[in-house]
Amino acid sequence: MTLGRVAAALREEARATDERRLLVLTGDATATREAAADALDAADVDAPEVTYVGESADTPWERVPQARAGDLLGTTHAALVLDCHEECRPNAIGRAVGAVDGGGLLVLCVPPLGSWPERRDAFDETLAVPPFDVADVAGNFRTRLVELLRAHPGIAIVDVGDGTADPSVERDGLTDPAPRVPPDPPTAPEDPAFPVDVYDRCLTDDQVAAVEALEALDEPGNAVVVEADRGRGKSSAAGLAAGALALGGRDVLVTAPQYRGAAEVFARAREVLADADALAGDPDEDDPERLEATDDAGGRVRFERPATAAELPDGPDAVVVDEAAALPVRLLERFLDTPAAAFTTTVHGYEGAGRGFSVRFRDRLYESDLAVRDVSMTDPIRYAAGDPVEVWAFRALLLDAGPAVDPLVADAGADTAAATGTDGDPDSVAYRAFDAADLVADEHLLREVFGLLVAAHYQTEPDDLARLLDAPNVAVRALTYEGHVVSVALLAREGALPTDLRAHMYEGGRVRGNMIPDVLTSQLRDERAAVPEGLRVLRIATHHAVRSRGLGSRLLSEVRAEFADDVDWLGTGYGATPELLRFWQGNGFSTVHLSTTRNESSGEYSAVMLAPTSDAGRDLAERHGRWFADRVGAMLSDPLADMDPDVVRAALRSADVAPALDLSEWEWRLLVGMTGGAGIFDTSPRPLRRLTVRYLVDAGDGGDAEALLNPRQERLLVRKALQTHTWEAVADDLGFHSLGQCMRALGEAVRPLLSRFGDANVEAELERFE
Numbered sequence: 012m013t014l015g016r017v018a019a020a021l022r023e024e025a026r027a028t029d030e031r032r033l034l035v036l037t038g039d040a041t042a043t044r045e046a047a048a049d050a051l052d053a054a055d056v057d058a059p060e061v062t063y064v065g066e067s068a069d070t071p072w073e074r075v076p077q078a079r080a081g082d083l084l085g086t087t088h089a090a091l092v093l094d095c096h097e098e099c100r101p102n103a104i105g106r107a108v109g110a111v112d113g114g115g116l117l118v119l120c121v122p123p124l125g126s127w128p129e130r131r132d133a134f135d136e137t138l139a140v141p142p143f144d145v146a147d148v149a150g151n152f153r154t155r156l157v158e159l160l161r162a163h164p165g166i167a168i169v170d171v172g173d174g175t176a177d178p179s180v181e182r183d184g185l186t187d188p189a190p191r192v193p194p195d196p197p198t199a200p201e202d203p204a205f206p207v208d209v210y211d212r213c214l215t216d217d218q219v220a221a222v223e224a225l226e227a228l229d230e231p232g233n234a235v236v237v238e239a240d241r242g243r244g245k246s247s248a249a250g251l252a253a254g255a256l257a258l259g260g261r262d263v264l265v266t267a268p269q270y271r272g273a274a275e276v277f278a279r280a281r282e283v284l285a286d287a288d289a290l291a292g293d294p295d296e297d298d299p300e301r302l303e304a305t306d307d308a309g310g311r312v313r314f315e316r317p318a319t320a321a322e323l324p325d326g327p328d329a330v331v332v333d334e335a336a337a338l339p340v341r342l343l344e345r346f347l348d349t350p351a352a353a354f355t356t357t358v359h360g361y362e363g364a365g366r367g368f369s370v371r372f373r374d375r376l377y378e379s380d381l382a383v384r385d386v387s388m389t390d391p392i393r394y395a396a397g398d399p400v401e402v403w404a405f406r407a408l409l410l411d412a413g414p415a416v417d418p419l420v421a422d423a424g425a426d427t428a429a430a431t432g433t434d435g436d437p438d439s440v441a442y443r444a445f446d447a448a449d450l451v452a453d454e455h456l457l458r459e460v461f462g463l464l465v466a467a468h469y470q471t472e473p474d475d476l477a478r479l480l481d482a483p484n485v486a487v488r489a490l491t492y493e494g495h496v497v498s499v500a501l502l503a504r505e506g507a508l509p510t511d512l513r514a515h516m517y518e519g520g521r522v523r524g525n526m527i528p529d530v531l532t533s534q535l536r537d538e539r540a541a542v543p544e545g546l547r548v549l550r551i552a553t554h555h556a557v558r559s560r561g562l563g564s565r566l567l568s569e570v571r572a573e574f575a576d577d578v579d580w581l582g583t584g585y586g587a588t589p590e591l592l593r594f595w596q597g598n599g600f601s602t603v604h605l606s607t608t609r610n611e612s613s614g615e616y617s618a619v620m621l622a623p624t625s626d627a628g629r630d631l632a633e634r635h636g637r638w639f640a641d642r643v644g645a646m647l648s649d650p651l652a653d654m655d656p657d658v659v660r661a662a663l664r665s666a667d668v669a670p671a672l673d674l675s676e677w678e679w680r681l682l683v684g685m686t687g688g689a690g691i692f693d694t695s696p697r698p699l700r701r702l703t704v705r706y707l708v709d710a711g712d713g714g715d716a717e718a719l720l721n722p723r724q725e726r727l728l729v730r731k732a733l734q735t736h737t738w739e740a741v742a743d744d745l746g747f748h749s750l751g752q753c754m755r756a757l758g759e760a761v762r763p764l765l766s767r768f769g770d771a772n773v774e775a776e777l778e779r780f781e
């Protein structure tokens with residue numbers, strides 16, 4: 012069979028089934044691109060209908076570089092050519108697969124399959140973290156990819172060599188499916204609040220159900236979460252609802268990471284308004300990001316970028332957040348102040364945002380004043396259910412991997428959780444080192460390891476699978492219970508960098524990976540910071556069914572026991588919350604740095620923590636701990652002035668080196684004066700700032716400082732003395748009835764600190780007030 016025949020037959024089958032098909036062209040770069048053009052020609056796809064994802068400027072198609080494959084989100088194409096010669100980014104594969112329409116073709120241009128796993132490309136370069144180089148990167152991800160390309164149905168493989176000889180067809184990818192009975196058209200619900208015309212525009216029963224749920228946005232106090240895999244029509248459902256709401260006079264604000272992704276919302280809303288003859292203005296001249304209904308309808312649908320939308324400009328009646336999982340949690344939270352909100356989100360990791368939405372935002376949504384309704388959509392719209400290309404992609408990128416089901420692990424570690432009262436066998440939980448070969452050889456294990464990371468972490472994406480399998484600096488350790496993964500840690504070697512790289516870093520140059528040495532060297536001006544070798548815990552996660560039983564801590568202590576003799580420190584850096592700070596502190600890590608900007612994905616400030624395991628590590632941790640204690644007071648009054656006071660409390664408690672108080676006699680007198688009138692604080696903030704830092708750091712070591720103040724008093728000190736908020740703001744924030752009450756409370760909070768940290772002179776001074 013010729014290439015043209017293979018391509019035409021694939022397309023025909025794709026069209027007949029409304030599924031997609033995958034055509035893999037192997038060989039030289041130019042030859043595969045030329046073959047792709049011939050194949051698409053033969054398959055009757057015109058060049059303007061094709062998008063090319065790759066680096067070559069020499070193709071007849073619209074081009075998107077792999078690094079910008081995120082732009083494909085929410086777009087659809089009759090054919091997409093993904094060129095993997097320069098690089099093969101797993102994220103780009105995921106996005107390309109999601110953007111091909113039913114009846115369409117995905118064409119992969121790749122090197123010869125036999126040698127592809129061994130070749131090192133531009134993506135591999137990104138995995139080559141110094142001191143490793145690209146030759147140390149493994150090819151496990153691509154080995155697995157090639158096996159799955161050869162094994163899954165619906166995938167044709169044609170070797171075009173260097174383009175001089177006839178292509179050779181390894182497999183034709185045809186699945187010879189039974190003829191399909193087209194599904195019944197969906198029916199409108201009984202007695203809908205939205206016009207029936209809106210439901211007539213729905214393509215599946217799931218979409219009808221989603222639009223019906225979205226009727227709730229017509230009333231304040233409601234939130235609707237629409238969850239689906241890619242291409243189930245959730246943006247369209249939101250658009251149909253937005254149009255119907257505008258028709259009813261509502262002002263609907265739509266936001267999404269990019270307008271392009273929300274285009275379907277606007278397309279559907281426009282149709283609804285046009286159907287009802289209620290679309291104002293001239294569609295050709297209108298701003299595409301704004302739809303106005305005619306005066307008698309009165310509503311509108313408008314787009315704003317997320318950061319602007321979060322300000323809720325002009326007080327919308329309802330907000331639609333499309334692709335919510337791709338936005339930082341911190342930003343999402345701000346939408347909870349709207350009268351009514353809809354969040355649409357993709358269940359599996361195409362968005363590069365993993366399960367952040369479900370992991371962290373959902374809890375906050377349920378705690379909010381909004382009544383929450385959930386709908387999920389499973390029927391695909393752009394292609395038929397069971398589409399083989401989707402099945403292949405889910406498997407290849409582990410997009411649907413999840414942790415072991417709860418009953419399998421429920422008893423793990425139960426013995427350490429005395430409160431549960433269940434019997435458990437401590438020895439049944441085993442510490443295991445998994446190398447990439449173990450994981451590739453055991454699909455169940457790989458799915459549990461990766462699935463646990465995806466479920467627990469805000470930002471796990473297909474690229475991470477390749478990192479897990481191929482990066483030379485990354486290792487996996489886990490606890491298993493009866494063979495199932497109950498806790499997993501992803502570890503990365505850092506530091507031990509040669510002099511020239513350290514100097515490069517110190518002078519502001521970029522060095523891949525090495526997050527902790529980099530921060531300590533370039534931001535904290537310590538050229539020796541990358542001399543010791545460390546192990547950073549990139550990620551740790553315990554199965555949700557068995558958290559708080561000591562498993563995470565046990566995993567960390569096993570890791571420490573295994574690596575203590577090889578490295579100088581263990582470290583971590585993550586979006587800081589009070590609970591996580593306590594977890595790490597409880598495991599012997601101490602804070603040496605807080606980032607001055609919020610992490611874009613978690614919306615939190617990051618904390619960097621160290622747990623030294625050698626003298627060199629102790630030196631490093633000690634000097635950075637000391638510097639941290641010295642500078643943190645000043646950071647909190649400016650860049651960290653909006654940090655959650657409970658994060659501040661926990662971060663300082665987990666710092667190890669208490670700062671010297673070095674207060675003059677006069678400064679102590681000022682402090683004593685504050686117990687009688689806290690207004691004195693405003694005349695000289697430094698002494699109380701130092702005293703507060705000292706107290707909070709000391710309180711963390713379990714000594715006698717611990718119980719001096721209650722949490723509210725500590726928050727008061729943090730807000731006023733460290734973050735220097737105005738008295739009004741502090742009183743308001745902490746629920747004091749008056750400024751006077753707030754100021755008196757500060758004086759009362761200072762009193763026990765003076766007795767604890769002051770000397771005999773201070774005691775004598777205090778007595779004069781009593």
Ligand SMILES: CC(=O)SCCNC(=O)CCNC(=O)[C@H](O)C(C)(C)COP(=O)(O)OP(=O)(O)OC[C@H]1O[C@@H](n2cnc3c(N)ncnc32)[C@H](O)[C@@H]1OP(=O)(O)O
Pocket residue numbers: 467468498548549550551552553554557558559560561562563564565583584585586590591593594
């Ligand atoms: C670099 C990084 O990966 S930071 C991100 C860490 N991972 C995550 O946030 C993923 C989701 N969370 C988890 O998987 C787990 O909660 C982990 C890994 C943080 C802790 O694992 P566990 O097996 O529960 O730890 P362990 O039982 O040893 O310690 C629990 C303690 O950690 C603290 N903790 C941290 N996070 C939480 C949380 N979300 N809920 C409750 N306690 C928490 C508490 O102090 C808790 O003590 P408690 O049970 O007495 O209240």
Ligand SMILES: Nc1ncnc2c1ncn2[C@@H]1O[C@H](COP(=O)(O)OP(=O)(O)OP(=O)(O)O)[C@@H](O)[C@H]1O
Pocket residue numbers: 084085086087109212213214218239240241242243244245246247248275279357392393
């Ligand atoms: N009711 C509808 N009328 C017309 N076209 C629709 C409708 N629902 C979905 N579609 C089309 O189906 C495709 C997928 O729809 P949509 O973008 O709404 O899905 P999605 O679940 O948000 O997918 P994605 O995650 O890819 O953005 C789009 O091409 C869209 O135009």
